[in-house]
Amino acid sequence: MDQHYPIIHLFDNPNLAVNLSNILMITVSMLIVFLVTFFMSRTIKMYPTGAQNALEFLVQFIKNIISSTMDWEKGKNFVMLALTLILYVFVANMAGIPFELATKADHTVWWRSPTADPILALSLAIMAIALTHIYGVKMKGAKEYGRDYFKPVPFLFPFKLIEEFSNTLTLGMRLFGNIFAKEVLMVLLVSLGTSSLLWGAVSFLPLIVWQGFGIFIGSLQAFIFAMLTMVYMSHKVSEDH
Amino acid sequence: MIQEFTWLDAIYQLAAFSVLLLVLKKYAFGPIMDMMAKREKHVADQISSAEKNREEAEKYLTEQREAIQEARNEANVIVDNAKKMSNQQASEILDKARKESERLKETALVEINTEKERAVAALREQVATLSVLVASKVIEKELDDQEQERLIQETLREVGGNL
Numbered sequence: 591m592d593q594h595y596p597i598i599h600l601f602d603n604p605n606l607a608v609n610l611s612n613i614l615m616i617t618v619s620m621l622i623v624f625l626v627t628f629f630m631s632r633t634i635k636m637y638p639t640g641a642q643n644a645l646e647f648l649v650q651f652i653k654n655i656i657s658s659t660m661d662w663e664k665g666k667n668f669v670m671l672a673l674t675l676i677l678y679v680f681v682a683n684m685a686g687i688p689f690e691l692a693t694k695a696d697h698t699v700w701w702r703s704p705t706a707d708p709i710l711a712l713s714l715a716i717m718a719i720a721l722t723h724i725y726g727v728k729m730k731g732a733k734e735y736g737r738d739y740f741k742p743v744p745f746l747f748p749f750k751l752i753e754e755f756s757n758t759l760t761l762g763m764r765l766f767g768n769i770f771a772k773e774v775l776m777v778l779l780v781s782l783g784t785s786s787l788l789w790g791a792v793s794f795l796p797l798i799v800w801q802g803f804g805i806f807i808g809s810l811q812a813f814i815f816a817m818l819t820m821v822y823m824s825h826k827v828s829e830d831h
Numbered sequence: 832m833i834q835e836f837t838w839l840d841a842i843y844q845l846a847a848f849s850v851l852l853l854v855l856k857k858y859a860f861g862p863i864m865d866m867m868a869k870r871e872k873h874v875a876d877q878i879s880s881a882e883k884n885r886e887e888a889e890k891y892l893t894e895q896r897e898a899i900q901e902a903r904n905e906a907n908v909i910v911d912n913a914k915k916m917s918n919q920q921a922s923e924i925l926d927k928a929r930k931e932s933e934r935l936k937e938t939a940l941v942e943i944n945t946e947k948e949r950a951v952a953a954l955r956e957q958v959a960t961l962s963v964l965v966a967s968k969v970i971e972k973e974l975d976d977q978e979q980e981r982l983i984q985e986t987l988r989e990v991g992g993n994l
Contacts, residue, residue, distance in 0.1 A: 597835055597837060600839070606839060607836065607837045607838075607839065608837055608839045609837040609840050612837065612840040612843075612844075613840065613843055616840070616844050616847055617847065620847050620848075620850075623851060623855070624851060624854055624855065624858075624859075627855060627859035627860070628858050628859050630859070631858070631859040631862060631863050634862050634863060634866050635866075636869070636870060636873070638866075642863065642866075645859070645860070646863060649863060649864060649867065669860075669864065670852055670855065670856045670860060671852065673855065674851055674852040678848065678851065704844075707840070709836070709837060709840055709841050710840060710841065710844050712841075713840075713841030713844060713845065714844065714848070717845055717848065
């Protein structure tokens with residue numbers, strides 16, 4: 591488990607560290623999301639067929655998530671956000687399942703799930719929570735937004751503040767923890783399987799099971815991430831609580 | 832796990848995420864959601880127009896029914912009128928025929944009487960002529976008074992008997 595990451599420093603400044611593996615995986619995941627949906631939506635017709643049906647099903651799915659948490663009048667603004675979140679997180683989670691690439695000499699990891707990096711997972715969560723605050727102010731006004739911290743009773747204010755931070759932390763850590771655990775166990779199984787022929791035969795079946803479970807976890811975490819973002823969003827933009 | 836705090840990765844991810852969101856909206860999901868909204872509207876329009884058509888059809892149906900009922904009533908009235916009129920005409924014709932026959936009968940009777948009188952007149956003339964003939968015969972024979980009287984009476988009786 592002596593893994594390294596290809597970290598470089600921009601302009602030789604130690605404060606400007608960049609993990610090239612992360613940059614690569616972010617770019618690859620987003621390209622996959624874009625290219626797949628782009629080519630799936632080339633022929634848009636009134637009577638949908640094939641790929642269009644699949645994308646419309648996804649849109650409908652997101653719409654259901656949103657309308658289960660908030661008023662559709664407000665929720666319709668967040669369809670694109672939820673769609674991009676769920677697609678990106680899903681593809682990012684899936685990226686590490688078929689293989690993980692590392693250089694042989696010093697085990698520098700190049701290819702893995704970008705969401706298995708705590709910085710990326712947490713920053714995504716911070717972005718989501720920050721967006722809820724921004725839309726809360728935008729849709730209800732700064733006054734109403736501020737008043738929400740003292741509802742239903744004023745002495746809950748400190749807890750409300752803590753809630754904001756814990757929400758951010760749990761949202762990011764849940765995603766990171768699940769995907770990181772999946773990656774770690776997968777790496778362990780693979781290194782066990784490649785250590786000898788006997789162990790390869792023994793660990794083959796568990797690896798398949800774990801990959802299947804990884805797909806399940808990845809899909810579930812993508813769904814949960816988008817769902818929770820919408821729940822937090824509804825706490826901030828809905829007026830009835 | 833974390834060798835170094837690579838916060839630029841996070842910045843890169845956020846920027847890339849924003850770009851991805853905009854690009855997806857423009858090229859993939861924007862058109863699809865537009866089409867979905869359009870379809871929804873289309874379906875709603877179709878439903879409302881179907882509803883409207885159905886209502887219209889029902890209205891026409893009731894109108895047609897009323898029109899048929901009206902036509903039937905009118906036809907009944909016409910038939911009744913025709914029957915009444917024909918009855919009236921028949922009785923009128925019968926009356927006229929009866930009067931005509933009456934008139935013809937009267938005319939015939941008048942004519943018969945006239946003819947009869949004419950015949951009697953003609954007969955009378957003939958009687959006179961015969962009388963003259965008889966008289967001349969009597970005078971020819973120079974009969975006595977008694978004989979003459981008898982002859983006249985006989986002739987008269989003969990003539991009167993024929994009359």
